[in-house]
Amino acid sequence: MATHSEQSPPSGFRHRLHEIVFEADTPAGKLFDVVLLCAILLSVATVALESVAPIRERFGEELRAAEWGFTVLFTFEYLLRLVSVLKPWRYATSFFGVVDLIAILPTYLSLLLPGAQSLLVIRVLRLLRIFRVLKLASFLGQAEILLTALRASRQKIIVFLCGVMSTVVIMGALMYLVEGEKNGFDSIPRGMYWAVVTMTTVGFGDITPKTVVGQFIASLLMVAGYGILAVPTGIVSVELAAASRRHVDTQACPGCAAYGHDQDAVYCKHCGTALGPR
Amino acid sequence: MATHSEQSPPSGFRHRLHEIVFEADTPAGKLFDVVLLCAILLSVATVALESVAPIRERFGEELRAAEWGFTVLFTFEYLLRLVSVLKPWRYATSFFGVVDLIAILPTYLSLLLPGAQSLLVIRVLRLLRIFRVLKLASFLGQAEILLTALRASRQKIIVFLCGVMSTVVIMGALMYLVEGEKNGFDSIPRGMYWAVVTMTTVGFGDITPKTVVGQFIASLLMVAGYGILAVPTGIVSVELAAASRRHVDTQACPGCAAYGHDQDAVYCKHCGTALGPR
Amino acid sequence: MATHSEQSPPSGFRHRLHEIVFEADTPAGKLFDVVLLCAILLSVATVALESVAPIRERFGEELRAAEWGFTVLFTFEYLLRLVSVLKPWRYATSFFGVVDLIAILPTYLSLLLPGAQSLLVIRVLRLLRIFRVLKLASFLGQAEILLTALRASRQKIIVFLCGVMSTVVIMGALMYLVEGEKNGFDSIPRGMYWAVVTMTTVGFGDITPKTVVGQFIASLLMVAGYGILAVPTGIVSVELAAASRRHVDTQACPGCAAYGHDQDAVYCKHCGTALGPR
């Protein structure tokens, strides 16, 4: 990168730097991003391995050194990004800007607060940049469809979650009354935790009803949870189908340039003009 | 509120009170509802916290006082509602009227029956008023779609539940015979509880088959439950799709009688005829 | 019933008996079926309660007596059915005929083989008669839609189950090799049982991977099972949607009397005749 900066005038240098650091269209930019992604993966693996006691005991020094190496690297990269962008503040307050910052902070924080380096796994969020590297426009399109579907079903999901939450609170209190402290349901919040574990069909089994009445109520809750599980799936399916359909046809009406026509539409639904062959 | 009542004649006072207590269109009415919702949330939290032993030991007095405070508040509010409404009996027997009443009864009941205050979590149902406060007409529309979908699939769901119940009874008895008391299946009802836990894929693990035959039968039940789980989801998906579609538009084209037009369609997508006002 | 038989000639008596015992259109027939359903429910409850040790100790005599009472009743009813039907052999070999027979056999069998009475829960299958009592034609229609959907997706489901079975065998052997006897995976069949428990997301927790490699393989299996779970749901959803659609339109073509037209069909797909307004 040093060679690039020497060959170009300052403004051009900044533009080039921007192209390398932020874009993945040039060979240098692509290389930069691929190297970066590998570094992120390695740094997350380093943090994860350091938390394993036997590995920490044998390779603690090396892992700690690697961690500092990655942090210095990412700090340098963060500064590069701040320099190369036209409006640094806007980058620093953007989603990726914030992620880039909190991805380096925990190491420095661990000097004051031992153990804070576990927070470094937040770096995994930086991997989302992979979509730019792979230039997966269609991937982004797919992600967009997913998000559109989830956003469109937002209200239904909130209504649904309100119902789930009410059920959880009431069932938690009921089981606290029925089973009581001796069977592990030692408070209403504990009962609510059990109700969530049961309704979502996770079923850890760390707390289970022991009395006949408790097991009967639990059975009802499980069958209900079984049916309730169908609701979000149904919502997402319907919205995904709608989002896919909307996405599929991208033809604009020759009369009024409106789009979003159904696949089987022959005439524009807005102005009545024939849509013609596709 | 006292100032309002002095400025207005009795009938106007009652109308105003109604607007404040039951509606959320005026600033006073909205404030009343928001304060009420916070009070409900806090009172539910109070009940939940009181059930946690260490917290009860330290803050038992305060929590108990808060509980009585909320109960007095809600009793006063209940009386206000009875006063402000034109047909008090009709309100008292409506869904929210009953919920409002049973939301205050457990505290008084706890004077006679210690522990009854845990029933106060029923107050969480009062939170359903939130939909009025947020004026989320579209939320209600979404809830309606969900309910329409569930109601439309009611018969299919009953048929389905009958099948599930038969399977549960038969599998419960079979596992009782195969595994027997020594492996935890000490009665047919216990076996039925296990069958529900297994078929709904909750899988607590408090009772598990130990014999080879039992594990084989359990495997069959699990794979079957896996497929059966697909049925309610499929039902709800299909009904949700139908409900959404119906919601979208039910107008037939005056030209070719086709329907299934989008809500924003002005012309029929099949023949181009203007759809006319809706 | 005795009064009926006296008033009518033998053939008419047989016809009347048939109407009472097999149909639910006359008041007497409906009463017969409702009493029968209650008796079935009570007899299943009797068998279930008898299996609970403390109840058996206290009410063993009474429950045993009730069981014999129900068995005698059902034996008498079975004979009545054989008498009243025109082709007794055809009834005896039909689905309900076989169920009616095996619903009474276990009690007689329990004279020779103690404990066989638990098999009496098979009586629960007799409850399927409820659909006739309630005259729920639409219920049967719904059940038919469900069955049509399942039958239509039969081949897809078999292909799917073959894939699941192969995965279960291979994962079971893999975990047996990786985890070994000391961690509970003491044979390949045991490993296959674990794989079923895991893939269906039941997760009892009676056998769990302890080694790092085992937990990694288990994680992959779980995520795969997560995605695989989507397949039967998708299959059933699609077939249910198709079955509902086909079912919805029951109009026959005025030209060729064919039916099964789509809801948006304007012309018969078989002969091209206009279908007219619906």
Place this chain on the structure above:
Amino acid sequence: MATHSEQSPPSGFRHRLHEIVFEADTPAGKLFDVVLLCAILLSVATVALESVAPIRERFGEELRAAEWGFTVLFTFEYLLRLVSVLKPWRYATSFFGVVDLIAILPTYLSLLLPGAQSLLVIRVLRLLRIFRVLKLASFLGQAEILLTALRASRQKIIVFLCGVMSTVVIMGALMYLVEGEKNGFDSIPRGMYWAVVTMTTVGFGDITPKTVVGQFIASLLMVAGYGILAVPTGIVSVELAAASRRHVDTQACPGCAAYGHDQDAVYCKHCGTALGPR
């Protein structure tokens, strides 16, 4: 088979052998395949049974002998396939060629490496040949629809899995920090294993949160996992519906260019024009 070879010239012999070994259209070919499938099933059962300690102790000799018998049989069959095919190398590197080879290797390998015979269960993959024996063209069609649906949703599923993986890493680290070693979360990889177990709603219960904060975070993860589970199901449903639709018919009406006709449609349902031959 010896009789066949004597009656026919070498090239014809090879052709005949090919028909018997690779096809299932002639009686001899069908017999060969059915015998082969039974042998595969039996050999997999042999391997599974040999891993059960009590059975191995009693019948170890016999099972080991059967295993060698099957291996010799399959080796002979593999050689036959190599001989009968025109381009042996192409067969040997095809999917089934590789499967056929690795289905016989572990027995020979077990001479050097005791225990390797458990890998023989890979033979179960050979059962996929069953589709040819049963001549289930429609089965293959169904499998193709399933695969098309899965392939079409590949990108959405990758996007989805990236999101799941990020959540797993972050939740694993979070729980490691919150719960710590004393509650079983002794490293970040262990926490990630727990996060997978929880998000997929498997819920073994071998590691569970003990602290209040941990249980609260776990509850959030479970409810989120609940909603997230809906996404792959929705994706597969939508793609399956699309794949089925595409499979049904892709012909456009010559009159009005509408499509989406049923497979048995002779006339366009929109304008009544004859659809012509397909």
